[in-house]
Amino acid sequence: xxxxxxxxxxxxxxxxxxxxxxxxxxxxxxxxxxxxxxxxxxxxxxxxxxxxxxxxxxxxxxxxxxxxxxxxxxxxxxxxxxxxxxxxxxxxxxxxxxxxxxxxxxxxxxxxxxxxxxxxxxxxxxxxxxxxxxxxxxxxxxxxxxxxxxxxxxxxxxxxxxxxxxxxxxxxxxxxxxxxxxxxxxxxxxxxxxxxxxxxxxxxxxxxxxxxxxxxxxxxxxxxxxxxxxxxxxxxxxxxxxxxxxxxxxxxxxxxxxxxxxxxxxxxxxx
Amino acid sequence: xxxxxxxxxxxxxxxxxxxxxxxxxxxxxxxxxxxxxxxxxxxxxxxxxxxxxxxxxxxxxxxxxxxxxxxxxxxxxxxxxxxxxxxxxxxxxxxxxxxxxxxxxxxxxxxxxxxxxxxxxxxxxxxxxxxxxxxxxxxxxxxxxxxxxxxxxxxxxxxxxxxxxxxxxxxxxxxxxxxxxxxxxxxxxxxxxxxxxxxxxxxxxxxxxxxxxxxxxxxxxxxxxxxxxxxxxxxxxxxxxxxxxxxxxxxxxxxxxxxxxxxxxxxxxxxxxxxxxxxxxxxxxxxxxxxxxxxxxxxxxxxxxxxxxxxxxxxxxxxxxxxxxxxxxxxxxx
Numbered sequence: 331x332x333x334x335x336x337x338x339x340x341x342x343x344x345x346x347x348x349x350x351x352x353x354x355x356x357x358x359x360x361x362x363x364x365x366x367x368x369x370x371x372x373x374x375x376x377x378x379x380x381x382x383x384x385x386x387x388x389x390x391x392x393x394x395x396x397x398x399x400x401x402x403x404x405x406x407x408x409x410x411x412x413x414x415x416x417x418x419x420x421x422x423x424x425x426x427x428x429x430x431x432x433x434x435x436x437x438x439x440x441x442x443x444x445x446x447x448x449x450x451x452x453x454x455x456x457x458x459x460x461x462x463x464x465x466x467x468x469x470x471x472x473x474x475x476x477x478x479x480x481x482x483x484x485x486x487x488x489x490x491x492x493x494x495x496x497x498x499x500x501x502x503x504x505x506x507x508x509x510x511x512x513x514x515x516x517x518x519x520x521x522x523x524x525x526x527x528x529x530x531x532x533x534x535x536x537x538x539x540x541x542x543x544x545x546x547x548x549x550x551x552x553x554x555x556x557x558x559x560x561x562x563x564x565x566x567x568x569x570x571x572x573x574x575x576x577x578x579x580x581x582x583x584x585x586x587x588x589x590x591x592x593x594x595x596x597x598x599x600x601x
Numbered sequence: 602x603x604x605x606x607x608x609x610x611x612x613x614x615x616x617x618x619x620x621x622x623x624x625x626x627x628x629x630x631x632x633x634x635x636x637x638x639x640x641x642x643x644x645x646x647x648x649x650x651x652x653x654x655x656x657x658x659x660x661x662x663x664x665x666x667x668x669x670x671x672x673x674x675x676x677x678x679x680x681x682x683x684x685x686x687x688x689x690x691x692x693x694x695x696x697x698x699x700x701x702x703x704x705x706x707x708x709x710x711x712x713x714x715x716x717x718x719x720x721x722x723x724x725x726x727x728x729x730x731x732x733x734x735x736x737x738x739x740x741x742x743x744x745x746x747x748x749x750x751x752x753x754x755x756x757x758x759x760x761x762x763x764x765x766x767x768x769x770x771x772x773x774x775x776x777x778x779x780x781x782x783x784x785x786x787x788x789x790x791x792x793x794x795x796x797x798x799x800x801x802x803x804x805x806x807x808x809x810x811x812x813x814x815x816x817x818x819x820x821x822x823x824x825x826x827x828x829x830x831x832x833x834x835x836x837x838x839x840x841x842x843x844x845x846x847x848x849x850x851x852x853x854x855x856x857x858x859x860x861x862x863x864x865x866x867x868x869x870x871x872x873x874x875x876x877x878x879x880x881x882x883x884x885x886x887x888x889x890x891x892x893x894x895x896x897x898x899x900x901x902x903x904x905x906x907x908x909x910x911x912x913x914x915x916x917x918x919x920x921x922x923x924x925x926x927x928x929x930x931x932x933x934x935x
Binding site: 334335336337338339341375377378379380381382400402403404405406417419535536561562563565566568569570571572573574575576577578598599600601 | 670671672673674676703704707709711712848849850851852853854855856861863865868870875876877878879880881882883884886894898901902905906
């Protein structure tokens with residue numbers, strides 16, 4: 331059989347763009363160009379600009395693929411110029427999926443920071459799809475200000491799902507904010523799960539990853555149960571170009587999620 | 602493996618015949634350097650099979666420095682022409698073995714590399730005159746082709762003694778069998794001596810082997826040791842672009858009319874922005890970290906996955922280095 335070109339992105343139109351914050355939007359595509367599992371990522375092509383790796387923020391069971399993206403660099407800058415109906419390209423899925431079947435009957439502890447909550451949403455929606463399989467799903471999510479919270483319209487709906495417990499914090503509140511104030515670790519003073527068995531999932535900016543992981547380790551989570559989304563420069567996505575290497579791991583193939591057990595001996599693994 | 606003799610008088614004729622169904626590249630020695638040039642009838646044919654590997658690395662025959670790997674929105678296939686690489690050295694065979702592992706033997710297969718690789722017949726040549734920069738003997742490479750090639754030739758007094766390694770090599774010889782003779786007894790004896798002498802010479806150039814646990818030693822080297830090793834590095838990246846085993850690349854997109862071309866270019870892990878992400882985080886922002894990473898990549902990580910070093914001992918990194926940093930000196934000290 332002839333080899334499929336792993337560098338070719340599947341063209342697909344943007345169905346809708348939902349602004350989440352002043353610099354974060356959710357891009358909904360017209361369908362599911364690739365079948366992914368929670369934890370895997372894709373390379374998104376902005377025609378003529380380039381491509382960059384993103385984990386979908388939608389459920390693997392959804393009809394349309396979604397990416398929630400912050401405008402930070404060249405490719406995302408180009409993406410934010412696009413409109414509904416414009417063409418993008420998708421390559422993937424890449425990397426390893428979460429071993430969801432290992433989490434059955436357990437409490438799940440999800441910690442997100444800023445736009446880092448986007449890939450965790452895909453995991454959350456995959457868990458919600460079979461919510462009865464899990465003892466309870468906890469979400470602890472922090473953003474800089476109330477205006478920086480993504481999915482603020484959806485969160486009240488998720489809070490009503492039986493078996494879901496969500497707590498939020500912002501670094502700096504405002505006149506309307508009635509929730510907790512402080513960095514995301516303020517939500518980790520009390521962790522109501524069986525620390526010996528529960529898996530924890532962390533995604534956010536490097537400093538947040540560092541301090542949350544430190545807190546989870548101190549709290550007593552098993553190192554192999556702390557799943558960390560590694561933000562690295564995945565150029566090819568297929569373990570060849572070498573850009574995303576962290577120690578002996580290709581984050582694009584062995585990740586994009588690695589456990590604390592995998593990376594704890596690496597100096598500054600989140601940088 | 603079967604042996605044949607290609608008499609000196611038939612070498613040109615053999616190359617001429619090969620050139621009828623593909624491009625033939627063969628080594629010449631000019632201004633103290635070896636280069637591979639394309640055979641054409643109008644050019645004087647003065648091959649040199651004895652001097653060391655070419656100054657340029659040969660990876661561009663399979664993995665060009667700039668390569669269109671996809672078109673968007675409609676893709677098109679790469680079609681490669683048949684080519685013969687005649688007279689390349691075994692250090693470059695190590696390079697090809699590294700690329701085969703990465704681009705063909707590790708899923709997903711890279712269709713561009715595979716297409717070019719499958720259209721290439723490799724006729725390597727013994728390396729009887731190792732130079733001061735050579736250290737193939739330290740990284741498990743012999744100074745003669747013993748695999749990865751289709752045919753290996755050794756210069757002997759009567760011509761080229763050919764050893765066949767693959768069915769493709771066998772097909773080449775049988776197609777032009779009128780040009781070949783039985784190997785006889787003398788030529789293999791001569792080859793044995795040539796190889797023994799080459800190994801002796803390499804032993805003199807590199808009398809000290811790398812320590813058995815060199816991979817662990819690199820891992821434990823520490824920033825201070827690597828800082829000392831890289832202090833003269835001017836970040837010209839010549840070592841990486843000249844390296845026949847470095848395979849890092851970058852994908853970039855360019856507009857071409859209404860379409861987009863995805864271009865793959867060689868990259869170098871010494872670039873400051875090499876691993877930087879969109880958000881600005883950079884796991885190897887200091888040169889010493891990038892310098893160290895190169896050693897880890899070649900001798901530690903690759904070795905762990907594939908069971909051999911991603912280093913061919915060709916010495917191009919040393920020859921190309923503006924500061925004359927010798928990789929051997931660094932490894933010997935560890």
